[in-house]
Amino acid sequence: MPDLLLIGGMTDEMLGRLTPSFTVHRWADFDMDWLKRNGHRITHVATNGHDGVPKEVMAGLPNLELISCYGVGYDAIDVAEAVRRGIMVTHTPDVLNAEVATTAVLLALACYRELLRDDAWARSGDWETRGGAPLTRSMEGQTVGILGLGRIGQEIARKLQPWEPTILYHTRSPKESPYEHVPNLVEMARRSDLLIVITPGGPSTKHLVNAEVMEALGPQGTLVNVARGSVVDEAALIDALGSGKLGWAGLDVFEAEPHIPDALKAMKNVVLLPHVGSATVETRAAMGGLTVDNLLQHLENGTVKTPVPECQ
Numbered sequence: 259m260p261d262l263l264l265i266g267g268m269t270d271e272m273l274g275r276l277t278p279s280f281t282v283h284r285w286a287d288f289d290m291d292w293l294k295r296n297g298h299r300i301t302h303v304a305t306n307g308h309d310g311v312p313k314e315v316m317a318g319l320p321n322l323e324l325i326s327c328y329g330v331g332y333d334a335i336d337v338a339e340a341v342r343r344g345i346m347v348t349h350t351p352d353v354l355n356a357e358v359a360t361t362a363v364l365l366a367l368a369c370y371r372e373l374l375r376d377d378a379w380a381r382s383g384d385w386e387t388r389g390g391a392p393l394t395r396s397m398e399g400q401t402v403g404i405l406g407l408g409r410i411g412q413e414i415a416r417k418l419q420p421w422e423p424t425i426l427y428h429t430r431s432p433k434e435s436p437y438e439h440v441p442n443l444v445e446m447a448r449r450s451d452l453l454i455v456i457t458p459g460g461p462s463t464k465h466l467v468n469a470e471v472m473e474a475l476g477p478q479g480t481l482v483n484v485a486r487g488s489v490v491d492e493a494a495l496i497d498a499l500g501s502g503k504l505g506w507a508g509l510d511v512f513e514a515e516p517h518i519p520d521a522l523k524a525m526k527n528v529v530l531l532p533h534v535g536s537a538t539v540e541t542r543a544a545m546g547g548l549t550v551d552n553l554l555q556h557l558e559n560g561t562v563k564t565p566v567p568e569c570q
């Protein structure tokens with residue numbers, strides 16, 4: 259049987275489908291010595307968007323044919339190196355669009371309607387001792403700037419429709435879409451009440467959302483990031499939120515996950531999630547299914563279902 263190296267975790271269901279066809283080795287149980295002795299046997303890797311494939315591990319797998327990533331974002335995998343070596347890389351697009359879009363809307367609503375403050379108000383007894391909670395803001399009819407109008411960005415725009423927003427978007431190239439493309443991100447932020455970030459991570463988007471963008475969004479503005487922590491300058495974000503230059507932030511992703519800066523944790527104008535954009539039982543099962551489908555199909559006939567764009 260071919261040998262598969264598993265980086266990160268895997269559900270029992272995924273393992274149940276893989277073990278009749280692959281000998282599965284868990285990287286968590288091994289070290290570089292094991293890799294030196296056994297690396298040549300590994301033809302397939304299963305990993306995820308967070309762990310990727312560490313550089314030294316990839317270098318120690320001379321006969322690697324396929325990296326199957328559980329997740330749509332693959333910035334933790336050196337795809338340029340994979341392409342150079344003729345290694346196929348797959349990911350799990352589309353099956354998570356709805357869930358991640360729901361997470362973006364959830365974070366936006368939680369900021370606008372102060373969900374955490376009012377939950378605390380209800381639990382603490384403040385309602386009885388202090389009276390009704392202070393008013394919040396309505397999300398109806400807002401101007402929403404979407405940074406990245408790909409598979410998930412479009413689904414976010416669709417899911418926002420009941421709040422009757424004006425939708426703007428910024429991408430490098432305009433898309434066929436009913437929404438207005440704004441070529442300049444600062445300009446889009448200036449015109450937006452709510453900015454939702456949903457680009458890929460990696461060097462090309464690093465700190466796209468910088469101090470200037472946050473100041474343009476302004477004291478009444480809300481920033482939601484469900485993309486990658488690297489897309490937002492976290493130090494500038496803490497500064498903008500702390501000084502009142504930016505109003506609110508709803509964050510699912512952070513620059514040094516799983517670490518979240520204490521300054522963010524202490525702020526009342528933020529809603530924080532531990533990178534759970536796609537983390538429901540149903541969506542994770544669909545992502546796991548596609549991750550395994552790619553591996554099994556590759557074994558069967560050398561093709562895959564969902565290659566990353568660079569490998570198409």
Ligand code: NDP
Pocket residue numbers: 330331332351352354358405406407408409410411428429430431432456457458459462463466484485486510511533534535536
């Ligand atoms: P797509 O590739 O379909 O869309 C990406 C969009 O980003 C495109 O519209 C693209 O347009 C735009 N974009 C890329 N680079 C830039 C740039 N430098 N400046 C402006 N726009 C840019 O990806 P998906 O919608 O499927 O996924 C997006 C990302 O969401 C993933 O890569 C992942 O990082 C993140 N994600 C997060 C999850 C979570 O749990 N929080 C779960 C799933 C995904 P153009 O090329 O024209 O610029």
